[in-house]
Amino acid sequence: MIISGPVLPIPNANVDTDQIIPAKHLTTIDDSGMGEYCFTGMTNGRKMLDEHPGAVVWVAGENVGCGSSREHAAWALLGVGIKAVVSPSFARIFHENCYTNGLVPVIVDAELIPRFAAAKTITIDVENETVQADDDAPIAFKLDPARKPFVLGGGFLKYLNSKIPAIRAWEAKRAS
Amino acid sequence: MKKSLFDKIWESHVVEELPGGSALIFVDLVVAHEITSPQGIIAIERDFEDKLYDPNKIVSLIDHVAPAKDTATAIQAQTLRAWAKRQKIRFHDIGDNGICHVIIPEKGYVTPGMVIACGDSHTGTLGAFGTFALGVGSTAQGGAMLAQVLVLQRPKVMKIEITGELASDVTAKDLILTIIKTIGFKGGTGYALEYTGSAISKLSMDGRMTVCNMAIEAGATAGLIAPDEKTAAYLAETTLKPTNWTSLQPDPDAEYDRTVTIDGATVRPVVTWGTNPGENSSIDGTVPADAHPESLQYMGLTVGTAMKSIEIDQCFIGSCTNSRISDLRAAAEVLKGQKVVVPTIITPGSVGVKRQAEREGLHDIFQDAGALWTHSSCGPCLGMSVGVIAPGTRVVSSTNRNFQGRMGDGGRVHLASPQVVAASAVMGRIASPSDVPAAREKVNA
Numbered sequence: 001m002i003i004s005g006p007v008l009p010i011p012n013a014n015v016d017t018d019q020i021i022p023a024k025h026l027t028t029i030d031d032s033g034m035g036e037y038c039f040t041g042m043t044n045g046r047k048m049l050d051e052h053p054g055a056v057v058w059v060a061g062e063n064v065g066c067g068s069s070r071e072h073a074a075w076a077l078l079g080v081g082i083k084a085v086v087s088p089s090f091a092r093i094f095h096e097n098c099y100t101n102g103l104v105p106v107i108v109d110a111e112l113i114p115r116f117a118a119a120k121t122i123t124i125d126v127e128n129e130t131v132q133a134d135d136d137a138p139i140a141f142k143l144d145p146a147r148k149p150f151v152l153g154g155g156f157l158k159y160l161n162s163k164i165p166a167i168r169a170w171e172a173k174r175a176s
Numbered sequence: 177m178k179k180s181l182f183d184k185i186w187e188s189h190v191v192e193e194l195p196g197g198s199a200l201i202f203v204d205l206v207v208a209h210e211i212t213s214p215q216g217i218i219a220i221e222r223d224f225e226d227k228l229y230d231p232n233k234i235v236s237l238i239d240h241v242a243p244a245k246d247t248a249t250a251i252q253a254q255t256l257r258a259w260a261k262r263q264k265i266r267f268h269d270i271g272d273n274g275i276c277h278v279i280i281p282e283k284g285y286v287t288p289g290m291v292i293a294c295g296d297s298h299t300g301t302l303g304a305f306g307t308f309a310l311g312v313g314s315t316a317q318g319g320a321m322l323a324q325v326l327v328l329q330r331p332k333v334m335k336i337e338i339t340g341e342l343a344s345d346v347t348a349k350d351l352i353l354t355i356i357k358t359i360g361f362k363g364g365t366g367y368a369l370e371y372t373g374s375a376i377s378k379l380s381m382d383g384r385m386t387v388c389n390m391a392i393e394a395g396a397t398a399g400l401i402a403p404d405e406k407t408a409a410y411l412a413e414t415t416l417k418p419t420n421w422t423s424l425q426p427d428p429d430a431e432y433d434r435t436v437t438i439d440g441a442t443v444r445p446v447v448t449w450g451t452n453p454g455e456n457s458s459i460d461g462t463v464p465a466d467a468h469p470e471s472l473q474y475m476g477l478t479v480g481t482a483m484k485s486i487e488i489d490q491c492f493i494g495s496c497t498n499s500r501i502s503d504l505r506a507a508a509e510v511l512k513g514q515k516v517v518v519p520t521i522i523t524p525g526s527v528g529v530k531r532q533a534e535r536e537g538l539h540d541i542f543q544d545a546g547a548l549w550t551h552s553s554c555g556p557c558l559g560m561s562v563g564v565i566a567p568g569t570r571v572v573s574s575t576n577r578n579f580q581g582r583m584g585d586g587g588r589v590h591l592a593s594p595q596v597v598a599a600s601a602v603m604g605r606i607a608s609p610s611d612v613p614a615a616r617e618k619v620n621a
Contacts, residue, residue, distance in 0.1 A: 012470075014361060014452055018579045023558040027241075027248035029214035029255050031314075041581045043474070063362040066395060066452075067579060068558070069297040070212065071313035092365060092397055093297060096327075097313040146194035146327060156315060160323035161224055163192070163200060167325055170191045170202065 001126040001152055003083045003104060005056035009117035010039075010048050015060060016067035017094060019045060021076040023068070034072050035079020049080060057122040060087040062110060065094020074101045084124050086116050086131065099147040100156045106131050106141050126152060178427035180333045181402050182368045185308040185424075189291045191325055200325040204290040206317060207276050208236040208265075210252040212295030216318020217259050228263060229324040235285055236260045237268035239275045241561045242553040249561075274526020274552045277301035277389065277496040281381075282528050284414025287421040288403040293320045298496045298576065300391045303400035304384035305407055306424050308368070310398045331397040332433035334359075334367040338375035340440040345608070347506070348383030349498060349574070349593040351375070352390040353446045353456045359436060361454035364396030367433070370426065371401045375440035381410040382502040389497045390576050393453040402426060447483050447606055448578045448591040450475060455578075459483050459596060459608055474580055475588050476568075483606050486590070490571040491516065491601035492583070493594050494523030494550075495557040498574035501532050503594040508538040510598035511545040513615025520547040520601040521556055521563045547601065559584040572600040 019042035021034055028034075039045030049055070058077065064087040065073060074097040077085070084104035098105040104126055108116065116122060119133035130138035143151060150156045179187075191200040208217075213236065220226060228234065236256055244250035253270075260267035268279060277298050280286055288306030292299060295317040302309035312326060320326055336355060356363075369391045371384075379387065384401050391399030402425050411418055448456040449463045450471035457464060463472065463481045472478060477486070493499070493507050504524060522542050524530040530552060533539055539549045548563075556563035557575040559582060565571055567586025574597045575582075578589040590606060599607040 016452075016577075016579045018558070018577070018582050022581055022585070023560045024564070026211050026560070027246070027252065029218060029252055031215055041585075043580065063365065063395065066362065067297065067392075067577060069295055069311040069313055071215070071295075071315060074313070089362065089365065091362070091395055092329075092331075093311055093313060096316060100313060100315040144198060144329065145196040146198035156327075157219060157223065157319055157322060160319045160325060160327075163325065164229065164323050167191050167200070167202070167229070167323055171324070174188075174202075 002123065003056060003126065004121060004123040006052060006054050007117070007119050007122050008048065008052045008055035008058045008082065010045070011059055011061045011113050011117045013061035014063045014066055015042065017065055017070050017073040018067055020065070020073040021070060026070060026072055031075040034076035038076035038080045054081065056081055056083045057124070058082050058085045059113060059117045060085055061113065062088045064090055066091035069093045071097045071101070074098055074103050078103055086122065088113060099144065099150050102151050102154055104151055108139065108141055112139070178430045180370055180430045180432060181306060181400060181424065181426040182308060182333045182370055185289055185291065186330060194327065198327055198329050201291060201328050203293045203320045203324050203326055204233065205285060205292045206234045206320045207280055207292065207294035207299065208234055208256065208317065208321070209239050209276050209296060210256045211240045212314045213317060214252055214255045215314040216321060217255065219318050220322050224322055228321050231263045231265045233324060234321060235266045235280065237273050237276055237279060238270050239273060240554040242273055242551065243270045245561045272527055274528065275496045275499065275554055278500060278525030278529065281305060281385065282414060282526055284411055284416030284418050287411070287418045288407060289421060289424045293317060293326055297392045298389050300396070300398045301385050301389040301496055303388040303391070303398050304381060306400060306403035308398055308400060311392065331366055331368045334364065334369050335432040335435045336369050336371050337373040337435065337437045338371065338440045339373050339437060340375060341378065342375050342440045342443055345445055346443050347593040347595065348379055348386040350445045351443055352387045353448070353453060353591065354443045355438065356390065356394045356454045357456055358438060359394050361393070361452045362395040364391060364394030367396050369396045369399040370432070371399060376401060377404065380502055381406055382500040385500065386497055390453065393576060445593065445596060445608060447596060449477055449483065451578055451580050453576065453578060453591055456591070457483055459606065486606045488518055488572050488600055488605060489569045490518050490565060491520040491597050492556050492563065492571055492573040492575065493597050494521070494525070495554065495575040496525065497576040498594045499523060499525030499529065501529050503574065504529065504533045504538050507594040507598040508541040510595050510609045510612060511547065511602065512541050514545050514602045514612060516546045516601040517604040518601055521550060522547050523550045523556065523562070524552050526552050556583060558582060559587070572597050572606060
């Protein structure tokens with residue numbers, strides 16, 4: 001799987017999920033329609049989005065997605081066409097939500113962020129775990145091997161469902 | 177290797193080790209509220225014949241918007257209500273509900289050694305009972321209801337030892353805000369925080385919940401405290417009175433990935449000045465010289481401003497951090513015989529807390545002081561219902577997040593303990609309880 005396209009450069013540190021999607025929009029029972037409100041909790045967030053039409057990679061600062069567990073943040077980003085987030089560090093829950101939704105989390109050294117933020121195009125080879133700014137040499141990054149399949153092909157709940165017999169056996173053993 | 181409390185809980189819940197340091201971790205209890213659960217419920221109904229691993233391992237409730245404020249939130253509540261009924265899941269509907277992290281321990285659903293998951297980042301609160309409790313996304317919560325496991329990276333373990341004693345004017349809220357400032361807003365990322373030391377032992381269970389509640393505000397996966405006689409005494413007073421647990425302790429010389437020690441005597445009452453909880457100063461101090469300019473611009477503050485000179489527009493006491501009976505008692509002690517000079521909302525953490533407060537007459541103290549005494553919900557803390565603030569409004573709040581726009585678009589939030597919020601409500605500026613003139617003097621004046 002190759003993700004390639006324009007960049008949304010918002011490399012501010014500590015962009016919390018309230019900034020990505022304010023709580024007043026968490027009133028649905030499904031995961032649709034969140035793109036409309038993406039970044040509306042951030043000063044100038046919507047403006048940045050409008051100034052970068054067609055962006056597919058968000059270049060973010062450290063501790064991206066901190067705060068609330070709301071998966072709506074991942075849905076909002078996907079809803080505006082973002083397919084990957086490049087950052088020096090992810091908050092834990094947002095990181096997990098990226099994996100389960102196929103929003104590719106790309107961790108790179110902090111000193112590389114200015115270069116990625118300045119890129120016109122970022123290309124990510126998800127299978128081979130490389131990320132490339134414009135025509136620069138590709139840089140290796142690491143995906144969690146346990147979750148990589150969900151980024152590539154979804155199926156998180158299907159995978160857990162397949163584990164149920166083993167989980168029941170484990171639980172029966174624990175009880176005995 | 178000698179084990180931490182966290183190690184013991186983790187290792188007793190590993191169903192399967194996965195590559196890269198992850199594991200399938202068995203979940204003893206899933207807590208489901210109306211905002212983040214419907215998506216998982218609908219996915220399971222659609223794709224997995226509506227089958228849950230074990231409905232008896234789920235507790236559901238309405239907490240964020242209670243009662244519903246509009247059609248959309250009514251549909252959220254309706255979805256949860258109908259599902260709980262058809263799946264025979266324990267359900268706390270409006271009238272018998274509360275903020276999940278308040279009502280779950282209050283009812284006695286929590287016992288030491290459990291793993292607990294909820295689609296809510298403040299689930300770590302329940303770590304106060306010696307559990308590994310954590311917030312997860314809606315899909316992960318759905319997975320935990322479908323298959324009773326989480327896919328988790330094993331966190332490292334940080335021992336946070338608070339030695340000595342806290343001063344009499346210092347609260348659990350001041351302690352956790354100080355811990356977050358010490359290790360940094362993301363200093364806990366990738367860690368479970370294991371709190372220990374004499375100052376932690378001396379905290380009430382309510383105080384311990386406050387300290388565990390905000391572990392996420394340092395980025396931590398969870399916060400936890402080993403159970404002791406206070407834990408046992410608390411659980412004995414709950415509705416369910418759980419007895420099926422044994423004392424679970426870290427090994428005496430357990431090894432930790434990192435140890436942070438704070439002398440409890442050095443902790444002072446604090447208030448935040450910035451836009452994350454680590455950006456705080458002593459209430460007697462000033463906005464520091466190294467404050468982030470972007471935070472100051474948002475908050476409308478300048479370096480060197482004395483915290484106590486900051487005038488405010490509104491006050492709020494509530495949230496999963498500080499809405500328990502001891503929080504309300506502390507606020508009432510300050511508000512007794514006083515009048516608030518800014519709009520002040522006081523929201524108990526659960527119906528149980530509300531009724532207890534009313535038995536003690538605290539609601540009269542609050543209402544005599546001119547504060548609004550509401551029913552229980554998460555509402556104002558996240559700008560969702562019952563008290564959203566307007567742009568530019570400056571609020572002193574007993575909640576957990578001072579993020580941009582958290583309590584309402586453009587709103588400015590200063591986090592503090594309930595007693596500091598109460599004192600500030602009386603003074604119209606950030607204030608300590610000791611700044612409030614004695615009620616009798618005020619009447620005579």
